[in-house]
Amino acid sequence: MITMGDFVPEEHPILREVADQVQFPLDDATKQLADDMLEFLINSQDEELAEKYQLRAGVGLAAPQIGVGKQIFAIHLMEYDEEGEPVSPIISQVMFNPKIISHSVENAALQDGEGCLSVNRNVPGFVPRPRRVKFSYQNENGEKQVLRLRDYEAIVVQHELDHLKGIMFYDHIDAKDPWAKKPNMTII
Ligand SMILES: O=CN(O)C[C@@H](CC1CCCC1)C(=O)N1NCCC[C@H]1C(=O)Nc1ccccn1
Numbered sequence: 001m002i003t004m005g006d007f008v009p010e011e012h013p014i015l016r017e018v019a020d021q022v023q024f025p026l027d028d029a030t031k032q033l034a035d036d037m038l039e040f041l042i043n044s045q046d047e048e049l050a051e052k053y054q055l056r057a058g059v060g061l062a063a064p065q066i067g068v069g070k071q072i073f074a075i076h077l078m079e080y081d082e083e084g085e086p087v088s089p090i091i092s093q094v095m096f097n098p099k100i101i102s103h104s105v106e107n108a109a110l111q112d113g114e115g116c117l118s119v120n121r122n123v124p125g126f127v128p129r130p131r132r133v134k135f136s137y138q139n140e141n142g143e144k145q146v147l148r149l150r151d152y153e154a155i156v157v158q159h160e161l162d163h164l165k166g167i168m169f170y171d172h173i174d175a176k177d178p179w180a181k182k183p184n185m186t187i188i
């Protein structure tokens with residue numbers, strides 16, 4: 001299973017490289033990697049397992065973060081009920097060769113900024129991203145899927161897509177005024 005020890009340090013060059021396309025049909029190693037990536041996210045959101053294996057809870061994981069330069073990321077985003085119990089998955093998927101097809105002009109940014117499991121420090125500031133995205137990816141069988149996402153889901157996908165292009169979330173933060181409220185930016 002993947003644990004925090006499998007994450008490369010923030011300074012590792014692979015986090016600044018463009019990841020390679022994945023060829024289909026997947027070889028067994030890539031299939032296993034994909035399963036392990038999704039399992040990490042599920043484990044990391046399980047209180048007992050996260051405590052037992054010292055996992056930082058995450059909603060997304062990109063292959064370069066664990067040293068694999070392939071265009072693969074996993075997302076495990078659950079819907080929670082009023083007691084804060086996870087009820088059903090909004091997205092629980094491994095995506096291969098993802099690409100943005102189109103996006104809104106309007107931007108959005110999380111009100112508390114972003115973090116990253118590859119960055120063991122706080123980097124404050126708004127991370128402006130298109131508020132709505134239409135993107136395509138291939139699933140484990142190589143079938144092309146098209147998804148339209150908005151707000152938080154769109155931000156998660158774009159954070160992961162950035163990892164496949166060697167971009168870190170803090171590359172988007174305004175160095176002069178990190179909490180600048182840009183005119184075209186909705187805070188969510
Ligand atoms: O590339 C992928 N990463 O770096 C993991 C990141 C991805 C998210 C950051 C902003 C948008 C996508 C991640 O998940 N986090 N960032 C650092 C610590 C918090 C953690 C997080 O938001 N956890 C979470 C949220 C809701 C429910 C459960 N857990």
Ligand code: NI
Pocket residue numbers: 115116117118159163
């Ligand atoms: Ni990240």
